[in-house]
Amino acid sequence: MVKFLLAVLITFGTYSSTNTLKMGLLKYNGGGDWYANPTALPNLAKFCNEKIGTNFSTEYGTVEVGSVELYDYAFLHMTGHGNVVFSDLEAENLRNYLIAGGFLHIDDNYGMDPFVRTAMKKSFPELEFIELPFEHEVYNQNFQFKNGLPKIHKHDDKPPQGFGLFWEGRLICFYSYESDLGDGWEDYDVHKDPEELRQAALQMGANIIQYAFGQ
Numbered sequence: 001m002v003k004f005l006l007a008v009l010i011t012f013g014t015y016s017s018t019n020t021l022k023m024g025l026l027k028y029n030g031g032g033d034w035y036a037n038p039t040a041l042p043n044l045a046k047f048c049n050e051k052i053g054t055n056f057s058t059e060y061g062t063v064e065v066g067s068v069e070l071y072d073y074a075f076l077h078m079t080g081h082g083n084v085v086f087s088d089l090e091a092e093n094l095r096n097y098l099i100a101g102g103f104l105h106i107d108d109n110y111g112m113d114p115f116v117r118t119a120m121k122k123s124f125p126e127l128e129f130i131e132l133p134f135e136h137e138v139y140n141q142n143f144q145f146k147n148g149l150p151k152i153h154k155h156d157d158k159p160p161q162g163f164g165l166f167w168e169g170r171l172i173c174f175y176s177y178e179s180d181l182g183d184g185w186e187d188y189d190v191h192k193d194p195e196e197l198r199q200a201a202l203q204m205g206a207n208i209i210q211y212a213f214g215q
Contacts, residue, residue, distance in 0.1 A: 002130060006027040009105065023060040024073030026104070028119070030085030035062075036109050037079055040185035047185075047202040048209050052142050065090040070097040075209060078106045079182045081090060084115040091122040098123075098165075103212040106175040107182045110155050120165065120173065129163035138162065141210040143203035150200035153180040170215055174208055181205055 023041045027034050045056035063069050063076070066089050070076065076097075086094065098104060106116055117129065132138060132148075137160075139145040149160035160179035164171045183191050184201020193201075 012137075020055045020057045021074045022057045022072070024063045024070070025060050026076050026078040027062050027064045028080075028084050028086065028090075029065075030083035030119075032080035032082035032084050032112055032113065032115065033097065033109075034078070034080050036081065037182040037186050037190075039187040039190060040079075040182045041077060042203045043187065044185045044202060044209075046212070048206050051203075052206050052210050054209065054213075066093050068093075070094070071100070072100065073102075075212060076103060076104045077182075078104060079109045079112075079118070080114065081109050081111040084112060084119040086119045086122050090120075091119070095123040099167055102172070103171055104173040104207055105212075106173060107180070108150075108175070108177045109180060109182060110153070114178060116175070118158045124138075124165060124167075127165050127167070129165060132162045132164050136162075136164075138164075138207055138211040139172070139204075141207040141214075143207050145207070149179040149181070150197070150204055151179060151200050152184040152197050154190075155180065171211070174212075179204075 001210050023045055025041060041060040043059045045058045048054040049056055061073060063073060065086055070093065134146060134148045139148055149162050151160050158178045159178045163175040163177060165173040181201045181204055184193055184198050185205055188198065
């Protein structure tokens with residue numbers, strides 16, 4: 001199923017065909033609330049297991065940017081509202097993980113855009129975020145999003161945009177902006193979003209997972 005990262009996990013002895021995979025929540029410095037949306041990843045894991053046949057644990061792991069434990073995770077998710085700071089060693093560690101086959105989904109929970117762009121530029125000074133066209137495969141997996149990312153929360157009332165960082169032709173980081181997928185993944189009682197919005201958010205999350213694992 002996973003063409004890149006599973007080879008890394010097997011190399012590090014952290015995965016076999018009988019194991020479940022675990023999603024990782026990226027913990028970063030700078031004061032931003034990296035821990036936002038605590039019910040999001042468990043709900044996404046459950047949805048993916050039910051709808052696209054993945055084998056995720058519904059308990060996610062928290063992993064620091066500079067930790068070797070990045071390699072224990074098949075999928076990293078990063079969110080927050082504020083500042084993001086990577087040290088030189090953290091930026092290099094994240095770079096190496098992504099080049100080795102890892103995948104990072106960044107979801108702007110509102111207000112982190114300028115900070116996360118600066119942080120990721122430290123990891124990949126030679127790369128720029130590229131807006132993905134609506135025809136990109138990430139929008140056309142099990143679930144079809146002909147107009148790109150769904151709009152879950154208003155934020156600045158801008159249209160949602162999906163950006164990517166590409167390394168040697170492979171999408172290594174997908175950045176969802178002005179959408180707030182993570183809020184849509186949370187338990188209903190948290191934001192009380194209409195069910196159709198929650199389903200759209202979960203379906204788009206499943207698409208990201210399916211695309212990342214199928215590259």
